[in-house]
Amino acid sequence: MTEAPTPLWEVFVRSRNGLAHKHAGSVHAADAQMALQAARDVYTRRGEGLSVWVVPSNAITASDPADREMLFEPTGSKIYRHPTFYEVPDEVGHM
Amino acid sequence: MYTQALNTKETVTAAEDPAREARFQARIDAEDRIEPNDWMPEAYRRTLVRQISQHAHSEIIGMQPEGNWITRAPSLRRKAALLAKVQDEGGHGLYLYAAAETLGVSREEVTDQLLSGRAKYSSIFNYPTLTWADIGTIGWLVDGAAIMNQIPLCRCSYGPYARAMIRICREESFHQRQGYEIMVTLANGTPEQKEMAQDALNRWWWPSLMMFGPPDTASQHSDKSMQWKIKRFSNDELRQKFIDATVPQARHIGLTMPDPDMRFNEATGHWEHGPIDWEEFKRVIAGGGPCNRQRLTHRNKVHAEGAWVREAALAFAEKERARTQQKAA
């Protein structure tokens, strides 16, 4: 039996107003509306959310873990991007 | 546990890339989590796919023995709780399938492995639920055993599996408590009710102990799984924790474990059990349990009956897509 595969969606849930949506998991659904319904049933059975986003999984472009050093290492040496790099006279107090 | 069949032997292939594998192991040793696109040894991926999908299948098949009693629950309160519990188990299956899919298998593939009987699921779900007390016993013992096994899995080295387990563990506590509450009620009820509770305990106790898998002396899979921090405790360690936790719970409500050899060892502080019938375990895993056929037949039947729904939903989605495209043109 060869059935057509049902598309995969990534689910993001906002648990409280004031917080960003956070990745919760994924669901399979034929279309966006059914994906939302499934996401609600699967990921918010105990008041975990006030808002749900579903995104087709194949619409996400992800960085390659192999590029991790190239992408993220350079910031390691840029300590002048942090406030603690700068000297402020003690008498001035908290800044 | 829900993945007992992993305890069968598998030929370990030679390291594909020793240097890479050493770096991988160093990350694991440093308690770093492995994420889906990270490099991983093929055997690690394979072990996880099998373990996670077997775990998912167990959740899904596990809906059947309890679903059997939804329409016959003795009160609306019990019915609502059981319905919510069975729905949770369906949810657990779905979180886990999603985690397995991050390793490069499709939902269709793993579903097909279950339907065709090639994949295993926990032996415990091949026993019948004969009375209402079985529902109490399952929540108390089967979910209780599952919790013992699943809490350490929340720290599993594979990120998506660990995250799914955290979500599951948060939901399991209710399952166990509602089960024990049923047992408390029956044990404090009429003599017939108490007898029913004891009878269910008699039938489920040994299969519950088998959920943890073969004794450490016979388990061939644990070493690698321990080294990879997929598993953090051995079968026997988890089984012992479970026994130590549940024996006092049974005694508290005047029920007795059906084990004449059960005794408390003052020196070790542990409850010691009599011999487990591993022949029965092997038989049930191999398909010879009381309900193996029924469980799989039912799963196949409902899957086939749902085919037109999946087809119709996809056809509708396709039609909508064509319509939007036309409007845009």
Ligand SMILES: [Fe+2]
């Ligand atoms: Fe579960």
Ligand SMILES: [Fe+2]
């Ligand atoms: Fe459960």
